[in-house]
Amino acid sequence: MDSRLLVHLAVAIDLGSLNRAAQRLNVTQPTLTRSIKIIEDRVGAPVLIRESSGVVATDIGEKLAEKGRAVLSESESADDAVRLWRDGQLSEIRLGLGPLLAATLLPQLTELYMRRKWPYRLRLHSASAAPLIRRLNDHRLDMALAPAQLRLHQERLVQEVVFKDRLKIFAGTKSPLSKPNAKVTRVDLENGNWLIAGARAGIHGTEEEIFQYLGIEPKRIRMAISGDLQIPLHLLKTTDALIALPERLTNAAGDLGGARIIDFDFPEIRRDIALWMRKTDQNRTEYLHFRKVLLEYLEEKQ
Incomplete structure (x- = not known):
């Protein structure tokens, strides 16, 4: 089938409108x-359903649209290669990172990139861990900064821990457990208003497993959030929420408005950050350069 037709179909489906497409x-x-x-004549069935609000794909339409998106992606990659060459850059690194990293450690690294002339372009994509690893496996990302403790399909990937961290329980400013020298009991923790951050990150240990490991059984889990940082940080500053978050990254986010780490004898749960990439790419020149710069930068933050 003519690839141009598939591109037309993909754009129509993605925009939901023939006019906009x-x-x-x-x-x-x-x-x-x-x-x-x-x-549709070739398929012998509709590929679009026309509704008052626009168009949506049928099952076969969506499958064909995937092929069109792949063609479009290859075309855009070729256009990017031309733009990179015109800008004097040899390649591009598509880097994925979690929202907590994007808000804390990475801004200064991007400033360093902007001040220096590196021989490649950085394209940043922020998402929770599981989508980042999927994109890396699907060749939609080149590298990812994500938790080292993941249980996802990783046969084609390698990782290197670049930032050591551990999970801690933070109590919001309105919680009596956030008071200095507060006496915290297991009953206090189980009766708290819990919020789950990174609910679908794909990290080892679901919320139920983490609570079991910590030896507590919360009576109330009020909210679960994935792929967002501002909501849990805001709730720490304004409510009595209890949230399990990486200690060093959360503290690097700045003023928590009086929220504090709960002083309780919990077992340690690691939340180290690793640099992930495909095994076949780990010796590419630009990747080795970025790894070197990243490690030097993060060593200053340790």
């Missing part, structure tokens, strides 16, 4: 409509 593709709407009809 035609504008994006710089073709007329009748041309785009003909492309869709040619595909």
